[in-house]
Amino acid sequence: xxxxxxxxxxxxxxxxxxxxxxxxxxxxxxxxxxxxxxxxxxxxxxxxxxxxxxxxxxxxxxxxxxxxxxxxxxxxxxxxxxxxxxxxxxxxxxxxxxxxxxxxxxxxxxxxxxxxxxxxxxxxxxxxxxxxxxxxxxxxxxxxxxxxxxxxxxxxxxxxxxxxxxxxxxxxxxxxxxxxxxxxxxxxxxxxxxxxxxxxxxxxxxxxxxxxxxxxxxxxxxxxxxxxxxxxxxxxxxxxxxxxxxxxxxxxxxxxxxxxxxxxxxxxxxxxxxxxxxxxxxxxxxx
Numbered sequence: 001x002x003x004x005x006x007x008x009x010x011x012x013x014x015x016x017x018x019x020x021x022x023x024x025x026x027x028x029x030x031x032x033x034x035x036x037x038x039x040x041x042x043x044x045x046x047x048x049x050x051x052x053x054x055x056x057x058x059x060x061x062x063x064x065x066x067x068x069x070x071x072x073x074x075x076x077x078x079x080x081x082x083x084x085x086x087x088x089x090x091x092x093x094x095x096x097x098x099x100x101x102x103x104x105x106x107x108x109x110x111x112x113x114x115x116x117x118x119x120x121x122x123x124x125x126x127x128x129x130x131x132x133x134x135x136x137x138x139x140x141x142x143x144x145x146x147x148x149x150x151x152x153x154x155x156x157x158x159x160x161x162x163x164x165x166x167x168x169x170x171x172x173x174x175x176x177x178x179x180x181x182x183x184x185x186x187x188x189x190x191x192x193x194x195x196x197x198x199x200x201x202x203x204x205x206x207x208x209x210x211x212x213x214x215x216x217x218x219x220x221x222x223x224x225x226x227x228x229x230x231x232x233x234x235x236x237x238x239x240x241x242x243x244x245x246x247x248x249x250x251x252x253x254x255x256x257x258x259x260x261x262x263x264x265x266x267x268x269x270x271x272x273x274x275x276x277x278x279x280x281x282x283x284x285x286x287x
Contacts (some may be wrong), residue, residue: 002271003278006031010048010282013055018071021078024052028082034268034275036229037190044279050086051282053079062094062113077112084116095120099129105136105145114145118152126158130165138173147181151284154192155187162192166199170206180216193227200224201240218253225257229264237261 009027012020027200028049036211056079058074083091099106099121108114120127130153137149156162168174169182200207200220211217221241228237241254 002030002034002267003274003275005007006275006278009052013052016056016072016075018061018075018078021056021075021198025078025082028052031275032085033229033264034272036268041276041279044276044282046086048083048279048282050088053082053086054088057083057091064110067269073112077116081116084120092120092124099132100270105140105149106164115148115151119155122152122155123157126156126161128192130156130161134168146175146178149180150181151185154182154189156189157191159191159195162186162189162195165192166195169199170203176210177216179210182217182222183220184227185275187224197236199222212249218250220249221253221257228261229268233263234258234261234265 005027009024012024015021015024019043021193031045035045056075059077060076062066062076062080064073064076073214080091084095095117102108102117105114108117118129118133122133133149133153134205137146137153140146140149153165156165165182165186169179174182183196207220208217211220212222221244223239225237228234241250241257245251245254
């Protein structure tokens with residue numbers, strides 16, 4: 001049962017090993033997918049994740065420490081990212097202050113923290129931060145930075161911003177090789193998931209023409225299944241992709257995608273109530 005794993009994780013807040021935290025964040029990431037950003041459950045999960053991450057943040061902070069280990073350098077963005085997801089006020093305020101002071105990406109001098117700063121800014125400031133990041137996206141020459149900026153742009157809460165972003169997928173300033181990143185990141189956000197899915201459905205002929213002979217083509221069914229977890233989403237996935245099983249390039253990925261969503265639907269049915277109860281009780285004990 002997932003609740004047993006989550007209960008075990010609650011004892012690891014003093015853990016300082018980066019490889020162990022990699023395993024821990026895999027669990028918290030799975031929990032986020034399980035609850036599907038349900039507004040009734042998310043605050044409890046946020047409180048739980050904050051309780052895990054706070055002790056390590058107290059040790060590491062935002063700035064590099066002279067003489068710190070390589071693994072501590074890796075752990076810092078992991079811990080701050082968890083606190084940003086948890087919407088810890090001090091973390092949000094710091095991220096916003098870094099963003100407000102920056103006129104270009106390089107002004108945020110720690111590249112590994114830029115994605116967190118971008119995401120917090122778009123989540124909290126909406127259109128204002130979105131427009132600033134979009135301008136940076138249009139002007140940067142770095143392929144890696146473009147990906148980080150797209151991840152930040154996709155952190156929106158306003159579905160109208162999601163609808164706006166969808167119109168950029170095929171715009172002149174998005175390189176063809178970056179379209180998949182736009183699709184994947186916006187599909188992962190509950191507030192833009194439907195719009196991203198519908199964009200794929202409406203533009204499948206173009207996608208097929210553009211990507212069919214490239215390694216990006218299977219990414220569309222693959223990452224679609226990775227973001228879906230409800231019975232309705234399973235129905236929509238099967239309805240759209242099953243007629244495409246005759247396409248050899250993507251047939252195996254589609255079959256795997258159907259199985260993956262079916263497993264996730266069964267998982268939610270089995271464990272969601274128990275997880276919800278655990279997180280609610282954890283909140284009470286932490287209060």
